[in-house]
Amino acid sequence: MYAVPLAEDAELRSLEPWQAEEFLAHMDRARANTDPFIPWARRSTDLESARATLQSYADRQASDSGRIFGIWSAGTLVGGVMFVHFDVGTGNCEIGAWVEKAGEGRGLVSAAVRRLIDYALVERGLQRVEWWNSTRNPRSRAVAQRMGMHLDGVLRENFPHDGVRLDMELWSVLAREWPGADTAADSSGNPAGNTSADGTPKTA
Template identity: 70%
Template sequence: MYAIPLTEDAELRMLEPWQDAEFLAHIDRARANTDPWIPWASRSTDLESARTTLQKFADKQAADAGRIYGIWRDGTLIGGVMFVRFDAEAGTCEIGVWAEPAGEGHGLISASVRHLIAYAFGERGIHRVEWWNSAGNTRSRAVAQRMGMHLDGTLREQSLYKGVRHDMEIWSLLAHEWKGAPNAA
């Protein structure tokens, strides 16, 4: 219900707290991809913590401050996209993504990000979409580049995660730079 088709066999839809078991199983399959980069994923280790993660995004959605979406392929949750931050008043938001190995290489992350960008610019009047990634996360950087984002800069040793300081790249796309359609860029 309320799904956005991405391909003939894949769709994008909301992820909600009641889907905690499915989300946890997916995150367990995605750990090798997510643990090096995504703090909330490494904290989703049992049903309670998975539900807490999803509830935090449900609360953000209720406050119009963020959202989380899953990507299902052939009925299996294989990745997702989110508005990490969403501030309509300031006209800015941040998009993030993740995937398990089965979700890679099919263009589903890029297609989903295009939908979020189109929604932010087209429906919500957002002026600036941001993308933050660890400088070592080349897959994440590649998505930002595919979307036509510009590298604003690198915050050296900005993020402490698992005892290691990470340089964080900040990418952005402004409303007037967007091509205007989900399949653009």
């Protein structure tokens, strides 16, 4: 199975519908981190709904409009990253991430997000990567800052959640700001020699 190493005992892999049981167990451990900020996490409460969440991303992968990946540490699913949306036509995409307690403090999310940015801007030739976070989520904000993203602005009361409208920060990084994104592209629009057979980010 294709995997990208993130640390000595951690790797990034596709997260697929057949892994719904493992995904659900992980979500149950991660709810304190995910439920306040990620709508689909709260909806993934049993095997059927967990499988539906993963299937929705499998459908997006098939249409090249989104994708979800898991982060495994010592063989245990501890978090993940995703292309919330991926639009080749406009050259824009959005990346999101989550992690349970056991995956915190090791830089795994940052390493995984960096891989997805490389894939979007370097391998696929997109022009803009976005990152959205609630102003109440400093850990998410810190990921954007570590990536060197630019704060485009704060959308006041933009996201309704638990009867409260949350303020959302919008961060972005452009291809011209990301190292390696000016690599010469091949005729398909992808940097020459960098596209994996299954369309996933390649190991550096």
